[in-house]
Amino acid sequence: MSHPTKSHQRFPFRATVHIRKNFRKLPPITQPIRPLEKDSRAPSSSLSATNIDLKYESSSPIGVDDFWNKLHQHIANQTSEHNDDHGNQNAPNKVVRIFVSSTFTDFFNEREVFPALRDEMEPAGLQIIDCDLRWGVPKDSTTEQTILTCLEELDRCFDDNGQPFFIGLVSDKYGWVPRLDELPTNITKRYHWIEGASITLMEFIHGALRTQNPNALFLIRNSENILKSIPDKYTDRFQDKDEYNQNQIQELRNQLHRIVAPEQIVHYDCLYDGLDSSSGRERVKIDGLNDFEEQTKKFLIEAIKKWYPSNFNNTNRSDPEQQQINTFLLNKTQIFVDRPKEFASLLKYITGDHKDFSLIDGEPSNKKNAQPLMALTGRSGDGKTMLLGKFVLTIEETQQSKFLLFYYFFDGAFHAQASHFMLTSLKQKLDKYLADNNIISPRTNERLKITDDSFLPDAIELLSIPLFIVVDGLDKVNMHADLIY
Incomplete structure (x- = not known):
């Protein structure tokens, strides 16, 4: 030298x-249809959640049975393009993206399980990134921008890891269902199963169900104790009142057991632990999540080691x-x-x-x-x-x-x-x-x-x-x- x-x-x-952001900034396609009643608990900052539960003037959504029949047809027609694909990262140092999907108002407590996982994976040359889009979409985004931001972030997980490491959290809320007339044609053509799906279920389908993703874990909360204990004014944060949404969330629980392998589903209990105002906004505290944390960590560690064995050799x-x-x-x-x-x-x-x-x-x-x-x-x-x-x-x-x-x-x-x-x-x-x-x-x-x-x-x-x-x-x-x- x-x-x-x-x-x-x-x-x-x-x-x-x-600087490029992690996702493409999409231009407005159509003038967004304003909600008749916006959830007053939505963040007041300039960045708001992707999974905020909003109430729109109801249209006639596709029937629950028709929705799931259509989805099963879509899954049956899917190719196995991702089944053996471990992503485009050939170097020993890899990014592991963990996409966390849930409704917005009822899962603040469960989303904080990743620091210990990062510590465990870093010595193996793996960087853990939890893709939590609660604060990732501008407040004035159109319906199209909101949907594409969520699904394209999942596409990035597919690119990096082949099959995303996906955490789906299920309770008694179905979430915001965009009206069919809000969905641009390019969205409905690209995602045939989208009519009648909430934003959260769109993420479930795109990130896990349609590809029978082996790296997906669904955690279903047993909410009886919480719903009995929380003050009445907070009940709607944890349970849908809309009949269609109630039917869909119940059918979602049933369909998960039909589509997903048993070892990829965990039912867990938790307890109401009072109210917390330390963040400046009063929230319901949930306790008894030790088993939830251990099950989530165990599944992800085993899935990552199985997916990238050479990093642990x-x-x-x-x-x-x-x-x-x-x-x-x-x-x-x-x-x-x-x-x-x-x-x-x-x-x-x-x-x-x-x-x-x-x-x-x-x-x-x-x-x-x-x-x-x-x-x-x-x-x-x-x-x-x-x-x-x-x-x-x-x-x-x-x-x-x-x-x-x-x-x-x-x-x-x-x-x-x-x-x-x-x-x-x-x-x-x-x-x-x-x-x-x-x-x-x-x-x-x-x-x-x-x-x-x-x-x-x-x-x-x-x-x-x-x-x-x-x-x-x-x-x-x-x-x-x-x-x-």
């Missing part, structure tokens, strides 16, 4: 950052330092920077197509396969780390057979001797590659010893594919005085 002070290319970084696990960096990168790149020009320049550099780059210091090397260093510079906060993080994760997924990729992000490594750990990790990466490919030294006819002083240059010399090294945050670390790294 050339000395960094003698030969490198500088890559200026001054472009404006454009000790021989495939990276060292703790690298796992720490992997977790940092997954978190860092969730909201990503759209920089096609800079991304393309990085790709050109690693493929050797950098003749149009200007060498700002030193002389071109005559060594075989040598190329100067590229320096990515910019002001603090410009998004350098995010760009490099997204780049290495993309390369790791799409071109891992073409390069031996090593990356080290000092912001993700919390050690005083981070430079030492970086070199150690690089040696371990090279040693594993040589061992996996049965590469030995032609001079000794033996494997190189990682403890030898010459291991690093000798190992690089034996590689059959280019070694691509990305180091982020060199300016934040006290490297060796002579800058040999």
